[in-house]
Amino acid sequence: MNVFIAGLGLIGGSLALALRDRGLADEILGLERNEERAAEALRLGLADRIVTFDEGVAAADLTVLATPVDTLPLLAVKALNRVGKRQTVIDTGSTKGELCEVIAMHAARGRFVAVHPMWGTEHSGPQAARRDAFAGRNVVLCETERSDADAVALVEGLFRALDMPILRMGAEEHDLHAAYVSHISHVTSFALANTVLEKEREEARIFELAGGGFESTVRLAKSEAATWVPILLRNKYNVLDVLREHIHQLQLMRRMIERDDAEGLRETILRANTIRRILP
Amino acid sequence: MNVFIAGLGLIGGSLALALRDRGLADEILGLERNEERAAEALRLGLADRIVTFDEGVAAADLTVLATPVDTLPLLAVKALNRVGKRQTVIDTGSTKGELCEVIAMHAARGRFVAVHPMWGTEHSGPQAARRDAFAGRNVVLCETERSDADAVALVEGLFRALDMPILRMGAEEHDLHAAYVSHISHVTSFALANTVLEKEREEARIFELAGGGFESTVRLAKSEAATWVPILLRNKYNVLDVLREHIHQLQLMRRMIERDDAEGLRETILRANTIRRILP
Numbered sequence: 001m002n003v004f005i006a007g008l009g010l011i012g013g014s015l016a017l018a019l020r021d022r023g024l025a026d027e028i029l030g031l032e033r034n035e036e037r038a039a040e041a042l043r044l045g046l047a048d049r050i051v052t053f054d055e056g057v058a059a060a061d062l063t064v065l066a067t068p069v070d071t072l073p074l075l076a077v078k079a080l081n082r083v084g085k086r087q088t089v090i091d092t093g094s095t096k097g098e099l100c101e102v103i104a105m106h107a108a109r110g111r112f113v114a115v116h117p118m119w120g121t122e123h124s125g126p127q128a129a130r131r132d133a134f135a136g137r138n139v140v141l142c143e144t145e146r147s148d149a150d151a152v153a154l155v156e157g158l159f160r161a162l163d164m165p166i167l168r169m170g171a172e173e174h175d176l177h178a179a180y181v182s183h184i185s186h187v188t189s190f191a192l193a194n195t196v197l198e199k200e201r202e203e204a205r206i207f208e209l210a211g212g213g214f215e216s217t218v219r220l221a222k223s224e225a226a227t228w229v230p231i232l233l234r235n236k237y238n239v240l241d242v243l244r245e246h247i248h249q250l251q252l253m254r255r256m257i258e259r260d261d262a263e264g265l266r267e268t269i270l271r272a273n274t275i276r277r278i279l280p
Numbered sequence: 281m282n283v284f285i286a287g288l289g290l291i292g293g294s295l296a297l298a299l300r301d302r303g304l305a306d307e308i309l310g311l312e313r314n315e316e317r318a319a320e321a322l323r324l325g326l327a328d329r330i331v332t333f334d335e336g337v338a339a340a341d342l343t344v345l346a347t348p349v350d351t352l353p354l355l356a357v358k359a360l361n362r363v364g365k366r367q368t369v370i371d372t373g374s375t376k377g378e379l380c381e382v383i384a385m386h387a388a389r390g391r392f393v394a395v396h397p398m399w400g401t402e403h404s405g406p407q408a409a410r411r412d413a414f415a416g417r418n419v420v421l422c423e424t425e426r427s428d429a430d431a432v433a434l435v436e437g438l439f440r441a442l443d444m445p446i447l448r449m450g451a452e453e454h455d456l457h458a459a460y461v462s463h464i465s466h467v468t469s470f471a472l473a474n475t476v477l478e479k480e481r482e483e484a485r486i487f488e489l490a491g492g493g494f495e496s497t498v499r500l501a502k503s504e505a506a507t508w509v510p511i512l513l514r515n516k517y518n519v520l521d522v523l524r525e526h527i528h529q530l531q532l533m534r535r536m537i538e539r540d541d542a543e544g545l546r547e548t549i550l551r552a553n554t555i556r557r558i559l560p
Contacts, residue, residue, distance in 0.1 A: 118491040138488065167488055177483065180476050181490040185497040188468055191529035193552040196460050198525060203457065207558045208418065208447055210461040211398040215559055216496045217465040222556050225549040229542050236537055243534050245478060247527060249471035254523050257516055262509050269505040272473040276502050278487045279495055 004060035006031040006053060006075065008041035010120065011092045012066030013129025016046040018162050021131060029056045032126070041126040057082045057089075062154065065091040070230035073102035080108040088151040090115045094178055095234040096142045096171035110148035113155045116140040116174065117164065120182075122222040135163040142171045179238035184246060186220050186228055187239065193221035284340035286311040286333060286355065288321035290400065291372045292346030293409025296326040298442050301411060309336045312406070321406040337362045337369075342434065345371040350510035353382035360388040368431040370395045374458055375514040376422045376451035390428035393435045396420040396454065397444065400462075402502040415443040422451045459518035466500050466508055467523060473501035 003025040005012045012030075019025040030047025032038040038050045057063050057079050065075050072093045079089045080103060090113045093099060103109055119137040121128060139159045144152050156166055169177075196218075200206050232239050256264040283305040285292045292310075299305040310327025312318040318330045337343050337359050345355050352373045359369045360383060370393045373379060383389055399417040401408065419439045424432050436446055449457075476498075480486045512519050536544040 190552040193555040195526040221552040272470040272501040275473040
């Protein structure tokens with residue numbers, strides 16, 4: 001199978017490494033507009049050669065769109081405009097609603113499978129690609145009822161070979177859930193980093209005390225704007241919903257601290273502790 | 281050196297293991313009011329025997345107070361009431377202002393050294409104690425100018441032997457910094473866990489998508505109420521300051537998302553990215 005990956009960064013690059021390791025791709029063609037990144041991707045073995053978008057789609061059995069989510073709807077349409085009946089196109093984006101809506105009535109809609117592998121780190125670019133990225137992580141397929149059976153079978157076989165449990169859900173359901181368990185974590189990390197950086201202007205020594213807890217809550221604040229601005233805006237209404245609820249929860253705790261309400265804080269923390277049930 | 285550790289949980293227990301591993305203690309006496317925890321601490325080798333507070337302080341060259349911060353000021357006074365000129369008392373608490381104020385005029389103030397080892401996890405109790413807890417982590421000593429030189433020398437020697445870089449600062453400075461780089465991370469994690477748990481009541485499948493990012497920002501939400509309610513209330517004004525700023529930062533991002541302000545979000549994220557400078 002020949003694979004074309006548009007975007008050889010964190011996700012596209014890691015997928016290239018995984019496909020190679022499992023012997024799932026004969027040739028990997030890559031698209032990377034930034035010349036430096038393209039050279040680095042070749043050096044790291046993420047692609048055999050760099051091609052144009054049209055060349056890649058034409059030559060590939062499987063096209064993978066792994067670019068920022070704001071570029072996905074148009075790239076998906078352009079790819080579908082060019083594929084034949086035995087070629088398949090997937091994306092790896094973190095939001096699905098707009099993408100699925102844009103391609104809904106495309107004559108070649110059946111050749112597309114909307115995919116979200118649930119893995120990521122705060123790093124970006126070809127050098128962020130990791131061999132051990134996907135195994136054991138869930139992968140979500142959205143609206144598979146609109147995809148051709150053979151395209152879904154190809155994609156499921158591929159992710160099964162990467163040891164990824166497969167979940168199916170609607171695009172809207174996906175976007176809502178992603179807002180709660182991924183997008184909000186990034187918003188809080190960005191805001192937390194800026195909270196502390198703001199204070200650092202007065203208190204130069206503030207980071208001397210930074211320990212493990214701070215590192216883990218603020219880690220995602222290193223994530224790239226080019227990736228995250230489009231995700232937050234494309235998933236706007238879900239992100240705003242969860243953000244409003246989160247600010248409300250913080251205001252409740254703030255009022256309890258103001259009133260020395262030890263019992264209220266205790267109950268709040270005990271409730272939060274039940275997250276152990278989900279993340280043991 | 282005989283050591284008495286009041287509170288054989290996460291911090292006291294880990295310190296016991298570290299002292300044993302480096303051969304720094306002849307005998308370790310422990311206090312643990314909860315019988316089950318006491319038995320577990322003995323089984324795990326965190327203490328040679330369980331004693332009363334008075335017995336422990338009397339027998340020990342070094343008394344370590346490793347109990348929740350709301351209990352520390354009175355325990356510190358009681359310990360200082362009982363120590364002689366060659367005995368030393370330290371605490372390991374996460375807030376220092378009230379403690380240092382309460383003992384400020386005690387006749388034996390010089391025998392006390394206020395200590396905060398900058399390490400912790402979301403776990404608690406004797407079984408949470410870890411051998412590798414402290415090496416490489418900072419330890420803060422507060423108001424050492426009020427401690428006797430030999431007591432400070434003993435404590436510095438001990439933490440140097442544990443490979444912990446030593447920082448000195450005032451109690452007020454410590455509490456402000458701890459609010460920014462530790463206490464706020466716990467507040468945001470508790471609030472984030474409750475935000476998502478709240479939504480889960482409508483959407484049972486929400487955690488199927490939880491990936492690495494969510495896990496790391498919500499990890500601290502597993503932390504114990506008995507530890508954290510006192511910390512948040514004893515460091516109330518600093519915690520409220522940082523919480524207000526954090527809510528403000530979240531509201532700024534919320535407004536940018538509402539207005540599709542991609543440029544504002546980009547700048548916000550780029551500013552947050554500069555946290556790399558501090559946490560590479």
